[in-house]
Amino acid sequence: MKHSWLIAGLIGLGIWWGSAACTSEGKGKPAARPEIPGTEVAVVIDTALMPAGQFGEAVRYGRELMINTARYIGPEGTAGKFLGNRMNCTNCHQDAGTKPFSFSLIASHDHYPQYRAREGKVLTLAERINNCVTRPHNGRPLPLDSKEMVAFLSYLKWINSFAPKDKTFKGEKNRPVSFPDVAADPGRGALLFRENCARCHGADGEGQWRADKSTYVYPPLWGSQSYQPGSSMHRVIKQAEWLKNNMPFDKTGEGKPFLSDKDALDIAAFVNDDNIHKRPDPKTFDYPHPAEKAIDYDHKPFADTFSVAQHKYGPYQPIIDYWKTKGMRPVY
Ligand code: HEC
Numbered sequence: 001m002k003h004s005w006l007i008a009g010l011i012g013l014g015i016w017w018g019s020a021a022c023t024s025e026g027k028g029k030p031a032a033r034p035e036i037p038g039t040e041v042a043v044v045i046d047t048a049l050m051p052a053g054q055f056g057e058a059v060r061y062g063r064e065l066m067i068n069t070a071r072y073i074g075p076e077g078t079a080g081k082f083l084g085n086r087m088n089c090t091n092c093h094q095d096a097g098t099k100p101f102s103f104s105l106i107a108s109h110d111h112y113p114q115y116r117a118r119e120g121k122v123l124t125l126a127e128r129i130n131n132c133v134t135r136p137h138n139g140r141p142l143p144l145d146s147k148e149m150v151a152f153l154s155y156l157k158w159i160n161s162f163a164p165k166d167k168t169f170k171g172e173k174n175r176p177v178s179f180p181d182v183a184a185d186p187g188r189g190a191l192l193f194r195e196n197c198a199r200c201h202g203a204d205g206e207g208q209w210r211a212d213k214s215t216y217v218y219p220p221l222w223g224s225q226s227y228q229p230g231s232s233m234h235r236v237i238k239q240a241e242w243l244k245n246n247m248p249f250d251k252t253g254e255g256k257p258f259l260s261d262k263d264a265l266d267i268a269a270f271v272n273d274d275n276i277h278k279r280p281d282p283k284t285f286d287y288p289h290p291a292e293k294a295i296d297y298d299h300k301p302f303a304d305t306f307s308v309a310q311h312k313y314g315p316y317q318p319i320i321d322y323w324k325t326k327g328m329r330p331v332y
């Protein structure tokens, strides 16, 4: 029995390596970072263990809000009108923030208050949540003492209680992508989009409504109902790191990338190409200190002389090298 498991495992690994080798980046040279899925332990959150009492109620409501955000606080939300669109937190923080490599929120409660370069000040976790309410959801901030904000915080505190305190866990951070020597190519990204994404998100990235139009089966990727340019999802590297492990939705098992790094960067470049895709106007462009700006943030001023296009699409390595020679810390 054990033996056959081993064989099945080896075959599985072979398929995994085989599929990695089929991707464009795999041709000829080995991947920059060899990754064997499952080498770290994933945090398992058992929703049956939610506590009783008022705190448990807040945790439950917080989880509901993560999954059915638009229903409660969307443009016609039953608990107040805060979001500017009908997306849900779980569209990006999948499985209500608990899926590995999907902007996991399991560790977040431990990490705040925290200095944030984008605002140039220390933010509480509640203020950080409101950043997602205002940018990707194009909305207005929840009052910090609202029942909804308290519920989000309670839920994040509760999932945090499952996290190991002394070490990282599987998918706490999204996997990095290796950078090609050339800029990400939105034209190639458009072709890959048609092939891999349009069947769910629509040829024009408009997504697909649920029958009652309260929210989406497949959320939109650009247009007035999508995230703002000020959102982290609008950064090409940030999005590529997420796409690599999470899209196409039906082809990426847990921790098992489908797109090659180059494919993910080219597609993210296409999705986030502001020359062809409209988005809601951002209310603010942040980063008061240019030397703390993420290198793939596409808005001046920069702490270097690289163009807006190079910051947005790359090649990124020359920017990273330049920052290092100047004693600055490149973030992306
Ligand atoms: C369009 C995608 C998208 C949506 C929708 C979204 N977020 Fe985010 N969120 C992000 C990205 C990207 C980050 C930055 C992650 C990173 O830098 O690793 C982030 C970061 C966060 C963080 C900070 C995590 C940390 O540990 O620093 C919190 C908390 C958060 N989001 C909560 C929410 C909540 C609550 C909602 C729903 C109201 C939401 N997000 C909706 C994309 C999204």
Ligand code: HEC
Pocket (backbone or CB within 6 Å): 090, 091, 092, 094, 095, 193, 196, 197, 198, 199, 200, 201, 217, 218, 219, 220, 221, 227, 233, 243, 247, 248, 249, 250, 259, 267, 271
């Ligand atoms: C089989 C259907 C399917 C395919 C194919 C697919 N997606 Fe998705 N996508 C989803 C679903 C469903 C979600 C929301 C996930 C959730 O709520 O758990 C999503 C969420 C997203 C999001 C975050 C939310 C948003 O709207 O901004 C992005 C970005 C995204 N997909 C991009 C892509 C790209 C790029 C491709 C092609 C490489 C792709 N998807 C292929 C189903 C799909």
